[in-house]
Amino acid sequence: MRLSGLVLFIISLLWLVSPQPATAVEEGQLVKKDGKWEYYSGEDPGLKYLYQKGLITQEEYDKGLRVIENKERLSKPNYSIDVNNGLNIRVGEKFFLKLRLLTQVRYSYSTYNSAWGTVGDSRNPEILGGQVEYRAVRHQSDRSAFSVPRARLQFLGYAFDPDLRYNFSWGLDQFTSDQEGGSGRAKLLDAYIASWHIPWLTAQVGQQRVWFNRSQIASIATSTFADNMIVQNMFAANLISNRDVGISILSDEDQYRFNYAVGIWNGAGANLARDGTSVSQTVLAPTGTPGAQPSGITRTYNYNTRFLGGEMMYTARALFKISGNPGYGQGDILNSRVPQAAIAVGYAYNPGQNYLSSIRSDIVDRAYRQGVAKNNNGRLLGGGIYDFQTYEVDFIGKYQGWSLQSEGYYRQQHLRDAFAGTLPFDLTTVPNPNNPTQNALVIGPQPVELGDAWGWYVQAGKYLIPRKLELAVRYGVFDPSTKQKDDLTKELGVAINYSFDGTYNNRLVIDYSNITSGSGGRAPDRYPWEYQPGFGSDLIENRINVQYQFYF
Numbered sequence: 232m233r234l235s236g237l238v239l240f241i242i243s244l245l246w247l248v249s250p251q252p253a254t255a256v257e258e259g260q261l262v263k264k265d266g267k268w269e270y271y272s273g274e275d276p277g278l279k280y281l282y283q284k285g286l287i288t289q290e291e292y293d294k295g296l297r298v299i300e301n302k303e304r305l306s307k308p309n310y311s312i313d314v315n316n317g318l319n320i321r322v323g324e325k326f327f328l329k330l331r332l333l334t335q336v337r338y339s340y341s342t343y344n345s346a347w348g349t350v351g352d353s354r355n356p357e358i359l360g361g362q363v364e365y366r367a368v369r370h371q372s373d374r375s376a377f378s379v380p381r382a383r384l385q386f387l388g389y390a391f392d393p394d395l396r397y398n399f400s401w402g403l404d405q406f407t408s409d410q411e412g413g414s415g416r417a418k419l420l421d422a423y424i425a426s427w428h429i430p431w432l433t434a435q436v437g438q439q440r441v442w443f444n445r446s447q448i449a450s451i452a453t454s455t456f457a458d459n460m461i462v463q464n465m466f467a468a469n470l471i472s473n474r475d476v477g478i479s480i481l482s483d484e485d486q487y488r489f490n491y492a493v494g495i496w497n498g499a500g501a502n503l504a505r506d507g508t509s510v511s512q513t514v515l516a517p518t519g520t521p522g523a524q525p526s527g528i529t530r531t532y533n534y535n536t537r538f539l540g541g542e543m544m545y546t547a548r549a550l551f552k553i554s555g556n557p558g559y560g561q562g563d564i565l566n567s568r569v570p571q572a573a574i575a576v577g578y579a580y581n582p583g584q585n586y587l588s589s590i591r592s593d594i595v596d597r598a599y600r601q602g603v604a605k606n607n608n609g610r611l612l613g614g615g616i617y618d619f620q621t622y623e624v625d626f627i628g629k630y631q632g633w634s635l636q637s638e639g640y641y642r643q644q645h646l647r648d649a650f651a652g653t654l655p656f657d658l659t660t661v662p663n664p665n666n667p668t669q670n671a672l673v674i675g676p677q678p679v680e681l682g683d684a685w686g687w688y689v690q691a692g693k694y695l696i697p698r699k700l701e702l703a704v705r706y707g708v709f710d711p712s713t714k715q716k717d718d719l720t721k722e723l724g725v726a727i728n729y730s731f732d733g734t735y736n737n738r739l740v741i742d743y744s745n746i747t748s749g750s751g752g753r754a755p756d757r758y759p760w761e762y763q764p765g766f767g768s769d770l771i772e773n774r775i776n777v778q779y780q781f782y783f
Contacts, residue, residue: 316736317385317783327388333452335381337778339407343370344771346750350763352770354711354718354754355609370772378405380458380778381451383420394427398439406605419502420474430483438476438501442492443546443577445559445625445638447473453560453735455634455692455703456726456742457776462686462707464606466621466640468546468579471500471602475544490550498544498581500602506540539616542583550575555629561636561690562728563629564735566697571629582618586611587651607720610711613755614681615649632694632701639687640709649678649755679755682714688722698733702726717751717767736782746772 282292310322317331351369385400400421423437440448446463469475477496484490497505555571563571586603603609611617625638686709694701705724712718726742751767 316734325392326390327393328386329388331385331387332781332783333381333383333385334781335379335457335778336781337378337380337457337776339374339376339378339774339776341370341374341772341774343373344769346765346768346770347371347772350750350765350768350770352748352750353757354750354752355607356604376407378407379403380405385421392428396425396427398423398425427483430486432480433483434478434480436478438474439479440473441468441475441496441546441579442479442481442494442548443468443579443621444548444623444640445575445627445636449559449561452780452782453562455561455690455701455728455740456705456724457740457778460688460705460707460722460724461607461720461746462640462688462709462722463638465608465684465709465711466623466642466686467606468577468621469496469498469500469544469581470584470608470611470619471599471606474501475499476501476504477544479546484550485556488552490552492546492548492550494546496544496546498542498584499599503599505542539583539585544579544581546577546579548575548577557627557629559627560735561634562692562701562703563632563634563694564698564701564730564733565629566632566694567629568631572627574626575624577621577623577625579621580619581621583647584617584619586614586617607711610681610718610752610754611644613757614646615678615755616647616651618645618647619643620645632697634692634703635690637687637689640685642684644681644683644712646678646680679753680714681712681754684711684713685709692726699730701728701730703728712752712754715752715754717749720746720748722746735780738780740776740778740780742776742778744772744774744776746774 281287282289287295310320312321313319317329320328320330348369348371351367353367356368382403382405383400384403385398387396387398387400389396398421400419402418402420403416404418419438421437421439423435423439425433425435427433442448444463444466446459447467451459467473475496475498477494479492479494481492482490497503499505551574553572553574555567555569557571557573600612603612620643622641623638625636627636628634686707688705688707690703690705692701692703703726705722705726707722708719710719722744724742724744726740728738728740730738748770749767750765750770
């Protein structure tokens with residue numbers, strides 16, 4: 232009896248595991264609707280009725296079921312919409328669009344020492360009025376202001392092919408000092424097409440970030456502080472901004488340990504074409520007679536003559552991942568469980584840059600000159616035609632909430648031609664650098680030797696509460712002109728930021744900066760301020776930023 236029971240059990244088990252013909256069974260799934268779970272049958276009730284009544288065979292039932300499934304698949308929408316770090320829209324397998332919005336709202340408060348109210352900064356700013364002029368910018372009171380430093384809309388994704396990608400972004404940023412009247416106006420940031428078909432040989436064409444130094448590659452949305460340091464912006468490859476128009480060839484850093492990037496660019500920054508140097512031509516000699524130009528003035532007609540239009544900027548970067556994949560975000564917001572570290576070097580060659588004096592070539596694009604001054608390279612303006620070579624090395628490390636990054640820079644500032652065949656419009660406005668009581672009519676304008684520029688910074692941070700609360704400190708130094716003195720700038724910063732959701736999308740940043748700048752050193756076409764009391768003394772600013780970041 233026991234033996235027959237065992238045989239029956241074995242026969243039953245073999246029947247269960249052996250292949251069985253398909254039969255019409257109740258299949259479906261639970262679907263949540265209006266807060267309640269309901270059972271949804273995947274079968275067609277009519278087809279099931281015919282099968283159960285024996286009016287159709289199993290084969291006919293299976294064929295009919297496949298027809299119904301294909302019909303349902305074709306009738307469903309061929310797209311999906313979801314929210315994940317932006318609004319994501321997918322249509323089939325050949326189109327994807329991600330929409331992102333970055334908004335930073337800030338309150339800033341700055342105090343200035345007495346030197347700011349007397350000597351001021353006469354080396355970097357360029358004042359735009361009826362004519363472009365150089366004056367000392369002074370602060371005789373503290374400054375308090377609300378602003379929206381960054382408001383940006385980004386469209387990125389792929390079309391036709393997942394490896395054919397695009398990025399289009401607008402910026403409506405506000406600036407503390409805006410002489411062009413463009414603060415808050417829409418400005419194109421990115422517009423490029425990229426091919427990622429070959430991971431080690433990707434190509435990007437259009438307006439994009441210049442893959443040169445770490446601080447300029449990283450998104451400002453991932454910064455530990457409210458703003459970059461002055462030294463980080465000053466040593467941009469084009470001296471103007473972190474974006475340019477051109478082509479870059481690079482490897483996919485997410486796939487390889489050793490990576491590279493090379494690029495060819497206009498070298499004039501975002502939204503600017505490189506037409507070379509604008510030169511005004513002298514046609515009338517001064518006579519002092521009635522109806523003619525006054526004596527000493529050689530105001531000219533602008534023939535808009537251009538040359539050096541064939542010059543381009545060239546960049547190269549090589550990166551080696553020592554461990555892991557640290558990326559370009561500054562803090563260790565992911566609380567890495569294994570060390571993340573990388574080291575990189577970069578080189579940029581930007582020849583034939585037109586920094587001619589504004590009293591010689593007043594039709595040079597003002598946005599170009601303002602970009603130079605905004606990045607704290609205004610001391611070079613008025614010097615002539617420059618060839619720039621910039622070298623950089625950077626390091627980043629992250630581990631268990633700790634982060635450390637540093638960069639070092641050196642820029643060769645070769646003066647190709649101080650005047651480029653131009654004549655000043657009004658000789659009485661050109662100062663005699665050796666005697667403040669005389670103008671250039673006495674001995675003629677004299678070029679100023681600035682030399683090269685160098686700088687470095689180091690930044691360290693720690694997430695006191697993983698993915699939530701970070702404390703960081705940074706320090707940087709740069710010398711804009713090695714052949715001048717009393718012009719070093721030193722910057723010390725401390726920041727605390729809190730992420731409400733454990734990402735960069737919703738966070739509060741509070742930082743403090745102490746910026747000490749030497750007011751000395753000569754600069755082209757500037758009045759010899761060294762004759763004024765206090766020239767060369769330190770300009771000290773203490774700044775506090777409170778900034779909320781919304782990144783959808």
